[in-house]
Amino acid sequence: MKKLFKILAYVALVLVLAIGAHLYYLTTLAAKETYPEDTYLAHVENKNALIIVAHDDDMIGSSGTIATLCKNGWDIREMCFYQNGGLYAKKDSMKNPIRKKDLQRVADIQGLSGVDPVDFTFRNNTRSEESYMPMPYDKFAENFKIDSLTKIIAAYIEKNKPTVIFTLDSEMGGYGHPDHVLVSKIVLEYCQAHKSDSGFSVKKIYQAVFTPTLSERVMRNMPVYAAAKKVYQRDGMPFPDVQFNITANAALKKECMQAYTTEQNSLRQIWPYYHWYPASVYFGIFDRDFFRVIEI
Template identity: 25%
Template structure:
């Protein structure tokens, strides 16, 4: 009887020990397309590059925070641009847009510091108003930023959807992409690589079940959806710091829970092994 009890306890202990790894394998299978190549870094380690990251809102950088921290750790220079101050993002119930813009600017500065950005450039375009500003004006701003900063690499949203359908996202991605494609290889134009953050099909499918932003804005026609990733970058070791970047955006916690659901309820060592990569499309 005693021997049977020891064996039973051993089996129970083994199951308990194994269960987190089963959860990790299940989560990875639900979240990732294993046919998409993984790579250790976004760009070559040598020579050191100057990377210009262009997003419309404070908190958009969370989608590539792990990759940016990895680039910084490899010695590359990170220049970040935020086109608006996020005054329309009142998910926290702050109705005063002036106050909210001030708070979100402070949050963006803290997030950039956590990432290790060499410089943050805050612009004053109207939040949720880039359609009224117009593509030509955005392209002019992007061109001026490139001329001023002289980056080697560009990172932004895609030009088809803007990750989940926000017009500001899509127009930002479109402006950066068009400037890059229209000028690549010309004398004096420094960027020779551009990458767009995207998601694999499994992530889109899951997001459409869990994220109100995706449910509201993502195109119903699959042909109009996100561009297929060319590869993913391994970012597991930076996941705890990515959570710190998320927490820096205190006014946007309700929105960011859509990006990484249940992260507050699952141990980091498990969650980081599921959310262990970021997906990109290279613009050619």
């Protein structure tokens, strides 16, 4: 009996040490920089915002912020796109209905006012096996239906009249996906072009980004991220302007991430081991969302 107790105690000690070591490893990945806490969103009178992204899960890293805003009275809707055709037509036709259900579930968890998925294949070439790989900005016009996509995004903005729009960054698109860059560029360029129009509502664009240490430590081994820095000629994502503490809604953020049932492989690359730990532990380490804020 004593021998069994010693074995169990030894196993328990090893397990505790292993978990402790792994948690320490996660702290080495977390952002080391500190930015000003966002104050604008808490004091806006017209609490109306849009999320405009290429894919349904693109803003998942900011779900803690979005959930907090919804609790504080913000009216937020999301528009994203579903493409179907080319090499992955069969796969997309099977996955897209599941992804749309997951999108609605995430919206319910966060408290969004609604979601507006758009079935529109905005790529001209749907035969690429690596559509997520970056392409030079000057190749966008020949590879994307930019005019049609701009009309859809413009109509959405004008219909909903948001004060704030949330997107990914318009330079790297996060880890480098050209769809991300394109949609964010269109949002930014449209708002800048129409900011002087009578009644134009958008005051700020919040582009979700990682800090330099967070992006380099989490994505340094991702070939797409390394390629993006070369193709887009950037050192990384744009620097954040503000941070937003999300620990109060850590459980909701994890629940949102888990809800995208078909995208777990991708999410776990960007948020390594998030599914291993309670939300309070994991998002006690990765405790902030970061944004580049662009005045319109």
